[in-house]
Structure formats: structure tokens, C-alpha cells
Amino acid sequence: SDVLRRSVLFRYLQISSFTNSSWMRTDALILLGELQTHSWSNASDTVSCVKPWAQGTFSSQQWVHLQNIFRVFRSSFTRDIQEFAKMLSLEYPMELQLSGGCEVHPGNISEHFLHVAYQGEHILSFQGTAWEPAPQAPHWVDLVIKVLNQDKGTRETVQWLLNDICPQFVNGLLETGKSDLEKQVKPKAWLSSGPSPGPGHLLLVCHVSGFYPKPMWVMWVRGDQEQQGTQRGDILPNGDETWYLRATLDVAAGEAAGLACRVKHSSLGGQDFVLYWGEKGLG
Ligand code: PBS
Numbered sequence: 001s002d003v004l005r006r007s008v009l010f011r012y013l014q015i016s017s018f019t020n021s022s023w024m025r026t027d028a029l030i031l032l033g034e035l036q037t038h039s040w041s042n043a044s045d046t047v048s049c050v051k052p053w054a055q056g057t058f059s060s061q062q063w064v065h066l067q068n069i070f071r072v073f074r075s076s077f078t079r080d081i082q083e084f085a086k087m088l089s090l091e092y093p094m095e096l097q098l099s100g101g102c103e104v105h106p107g108n109i110s111e112h113f114l115h116v117a118y119q120g121e122h123i124l125s126f127q128g129t130a131w132e133p134a135p136q137a138p139h140w141v142d143l144v145i146k147v148l149n150q151d152k153g154t155r156e157t158v159q160w161l162l163n164d165i166c167p168q169f170v171n172g173l174l175e176t177g178k179s180d181l182e183k184q185v186k187p188k189a190w191l192s193s194g195p196s197p198g199p200g201h202l203l204l205v206c207h208v209s210g211f212y213p214k215p216m217w218v219m220w221v222r223g224d225q226e227q228q229g230t231q232r233g234d235i236l237p238n239g240d241e242t243w244y245l246r247a248t249l250d251v252a253a254g255e256a257a258g259l260a261c262r263v264k265h266s267s268l269g270g271q272d273f274v275l276y277w278g279e280k281g282l283g
Helices: 060-087 140-149 152-176
Strands: 008-018 024-032 035-040 094-105 109-118 121-127 130-133 188-193 201-211 217-222 243-252 259-264 273-276
Touching: 008 060, 008 152, 024 060, 060 094, 060 140, 060 152, 094 152, 109 152, 121 140, 121 152, 130 140, 188 259, 188 273, 201 217, 201 259, 217 243, 243 259
Parallel strands: none
Antiparallel strands: 008 024, 008 094, 024 035, 094 109, 109 121, 121 130, 188 201, 201 243, 217 259, 259 273
């Protein structure tokens, strides 16, 4: 099926804010492709599942074991950062971001990554068996690396999580979450006019909203002719696991008649939406 044929990205994203030496918080979330599977708020001792299938095919025993690893990790991480800040005389406030996970390709091939950013800049990563500084990292990062690499136990746990656990867990999620991951949600589409681009010109706006998954094709057309002046916006989240996109076209007022917005999406099964400018009183 679709989800098993394509590559899927699985990401753990953590944000830690250290306001001063005694105020800090850590929040995290986990994404599988476009969908959030887990959340971990500062107030909670454990990682929570936000999907009923988010434990994948792991047993309760394996799950409890991982929860313990993460609980220890979060408190050790907090302590480590405060010690590094002291040792290196770094100033508060500090923002640390972690991004780690794996990308599972068809045929049981997977790649993994674990990156750390300080004040929004990438400073170090885990590569192979050890921590390494990022290419443009400040010099003090070398000292951090030296200290981190002395902890063989942590390096082994990180390797195990990235090499073994991550792809195993993702393969389980692809099974248990199959129907959610493969869902198709049809968009709604409508036209409006935008702020006039200049005298005698119109800005035609085609809105497409509520679709899933993300890949979407939208163009202004005249008959079969795709209008090269079509400007596609960014794909924005509606916040309910569906997406929103708009496409605009700047035209001379006299040329708007006969233009249409054409929408192609996997949920439409080849039945493209076509909305004509000038219908229902517009234009
Ligand atoms: C402001 C300066 C910026 C510095 C940025 C540094 C960030 C580096 C990220 C480091 C992540 C690991 C932090 C904790 C680690 O140092 C260590 O204290 C603990 N290790 C673990 O919890 C292992 C799991 C790591 C998972 C990472 C997933 C993202 C505790 O280590 C001690 O106990 C373990 C067993 O629980 C081992 O015995 C280890 O040898 C021992 O030191």
C-alpha cells in the first residue's frame, strides 16, 4: 500500500528553555510524516500517545522500558545543560532544540539523525558512534563534545535507540496506524478577489482547504492552458491535520472571464475540481 511504498520520516522534536539557573522547561513532540503521534509536556513524567495506535507493535514491557530511558534522559539533560552553562559561563536565557529520529525507506533501509541547536543554531550532532561538532560551531562546543564522548554508556544507548529501536518502532507504527496514515480527505475550494494589484487589474484568489495528505496541485487555467502567472502560496496547517493552500493570479480586468482554478489531489481520484471565475456573482 501507499504508506509502505514511500519513505517515512519519524522525528522527535524537543525544545528546552532555560530562563535562568532555576527556571527551565522541556517540551517535546513526535511526528510520523505529517501526523503527530506523541507529546511530552514539561508537566508530565511520561511521553503521551496522541493516537490510539501510537504504541506501535511494542509490548507494554518494552514501552515502560523506553519511558524509563526517556525520563532519566530528560532529567540528566537538564542537569548537563546547567553544568555546561556554568563551566562555560554561558548567559541565560538559553534555548536548546533537539531533533532526532529516522527515515525509513522501502526495503528495510533506514537512515537516522540526532542534532542539537543552541540559540537556534546547529551546534552538534551524533554521528555513527560519537558526538561531533557542527561545521560552524563556536569553539566552546569542542569542550562539550569532549565531555559527552567520555560517556560510553550514553553513546551506546543513543546508538541502540537510533539504529535498532527507531526503525523497529516506525515499522510497527506503519502497521498499527495504517488507516490513519493512508487517510484521504477531500478539499473544499472557493474563489475570491484579493487587493487590486493596480489600476485596471484584478487579483484572482483560489482557496483550497481541508485536504490530506499534503501533496496538492492547483493552477489557474484558461481551458487547458495553465496560466504561468499563477502564484502558489505556502501550504499552511489548518490545525486539524488538514492543510490549506491558495493560488493567485494577477489579470487585466477585461481578461478574467473564462479563467478557472483547477485542483488535483489524491483524494479526488482523478476527478479534478474546476471553479470558474464569474460564476455565483464573482468577477
Ligand atoms: C549549553 C551547552 C549546550 C550543550 C548541548 C549538549 C546537548 C547534548 C545532548 C546530550 C543528550 C544526552 C544527555 C544525558 C546524558 O549526558 C547522560 O547524563 C544520561 N544519559 C542517558 O540518559 C542516555 C540516554 C540518552 C538518550 C538521548 C535521546 C535524545 C545519563 O547517563 C548515565 O546513565 C546511563 C544509564 O541510564 C549510563 O549509565 C551513562 O553511562 C551514565 O552516564
